[in-house]
Amino acid sequence: MVERSAVIAALDAVIDPISGQGLVAAGLVQGLVVADDRAGFALEVDRSQVAAYAPVRDAAEAALKAIPGMSRVSVILTAEAKPGLSAAPKPRTAGLSKAALDQGRARAPVPTDRPAHVRHVLAVASGKGGVGKSTVAVNLAAALAARGLSVGILDADVYGPSLPTMLGISGQPAYEDGAIVPHHAHGLKAMSVGLLTKMDDAMIWRGPMASQAITQMLTQTRWGTVEAPLDVLVVDLPPGTGDVQLTLIQKTPLDGAVIVSTPQEVALTDARRAHTLFQKVGVPTLGLIENMSGPVFGEGGAEAEATRLGVVFLGALPLDASLREAGDAGRPLVAAQPEGEIAARFAAVATGIAGALDI
Ligand SMILES: Nc1ncnc2c1ncn2[C@@H]1O[C@H](COP(=O)(O)OP(=O)(O)OP(=O)(O)O)[C@@H](O)[C@H]1O
Ligand SMILES: [Mg+2]
CATH class of the missing domain: 3.40.50.300 (P-loop containing nucleotide triphosphate hydrolases)
Structure with a gap:
């Protein structure tokens, strides 16, 4: 049974290269799930930075896997949804049957x-x-x-x-x-x-x-x-x-x-x-x-x-x-x-x- 606080501490020990803060403090950790021996979250970064953050994702995974009792870890790297991008759908009537x-x-x-x-x-x-x-x-x-x-x-x-x-x-x-x-x-x-x-x-x-x-x-x-x-x-x-x-x-x-x-x-x-x-x-x-x-x-x-x-x-x-x-x-x-x-x-x-x- 892994404690949520241990997970958060481990993630905050991984430094966001842009802000210099821990990942949680930098607001990059979204939808954190901690259940028994498993943890997962989405590392949400600016869309122009996705490739640059791949090593950070790997570091976050490694940090979670190092927590005693943790057996399964899943970190996804996704681009931040910009407000308005999907909130204002275009009318799609043209071309629809x-x-x-x-x-x-x-x-x-x-x-x-x-x-x-x-x-x-x-x-x-x-x-x-x-x-x-x-x-x-x-x-x-x-x-x-x-x-x-x-x-x-x-x-x-x-x-x-x-x-x-x-x-x-x-x-x-x-x-x-x-x-x-x-x-x-x-x-x-x-x-x-x-x-x-x-x-x-x-x-x-x-x-x-x-x-x-x-x-x-x-x-x-x-x-x-x-x-x-x-x-x-x-x-x-x-x-x-x-x-x-x-x-x-x-x-x-x-x-x-x-x-x-x-x-x-x-x-x-x-x-x-x-x-x-x-x-x-x-x-x-x-x-x-x-x-x-x-x-x-x-x-x-x-x-x-x-x-x-x-x-x-x-x-x-x-x-x-x-x-x-x-x-x-x-x-x-x-x-x-x-x-x-x-x-x-x-x-x-x-x-x-x-x-x-x-x-
Ligand atoms: N008609 C078929 N003939 C032979 N093998 C099949 C056939 N349909 C699927 N399979 C095989 O059965 C296995 C399960 O198929 P598939 O992964 O498509 O199922 P699924 O319903 O998507 O499974 P899951 O619930 O895990 O997503 C695969 O190995 C696939 O190659
Ligand atoms: Mg399937």
Whole structure:
């Protein structure tokens, strides 16, 4: 059991090179979480200074790890949100389809942190972990891109960010003219919560810290420009239907959600919960996807569940080793084998989603 005061003292022993004060005294420590043997916080610095503060982040991590009894530490380095930057959203009616506008109207209150120059924000969610949500999210994004759409993917899974591995990207994102420059990989613009922290640190964020980091990645990343807006931003949400997910989906300006489930009853029960959660906040469930379909886990369960819930069944994806291998190798299978059978399945799912979003 680590004391909060010990954590604060350790952080104040690390000197901010700009002000010459300890990190806490300098006001750089945001959203500090101390729980049992874990601690985490966001080191929030001026956006022009992010690269320069990487060694300070490392020093802060080392200082926390040196506290007796501490076993897990997570420090993220983020740029300070300038007042007014995300507080005054631009009217985004131009370029929005009628369907999206209707969906926007149905939601109240409209979140103020919509990313600029992004036409549609689509969540990929699952009630249960490990059902292949991230695999579906990256391949679906690639399938949407294959339709000629400009597509971004945001890994908002604070519990287990997997986009860096699945897309083969690493390193702190660059800042340019006050905006985060997303990675470009396999025709997608990509940003992950895993790029803001060290990959081997377990994510221990809760509530405010997690949603703050995600809001920042949403609104401060240059997803699109006036001339070239992003058509779809796919958001890989953390699995589950708890408070963290509720806060995230309330704070994220979502135009629709797709829910991934395996065919088993236990996963379907959780998929139902996820649908209820989206209904509660007025985000339309665009459809249900069955993953790992086949002789091992069964098939057809998600389609029957979609019928029960009155939502669209978007398609089934087989349990297939090449999907896992491609993910492990940092290349979505849809991009690696665009002519393959699995790519065709994802193309069909993408067609369903493009239809639902009217794009
Ligand atoms: N259809 C499939 N066929 C074979 N392997 C799959 C399939 N879908 C996912 N996998 C593999 O299953 C594992 C879990 O998938 P993934 O990480 O996409 O799930 P997740 O729901 O995002 O998990 P988490 O809850 O941890 O975020 C990965 O190793 C992935 O490669
Ligand atoms: Mg995942």
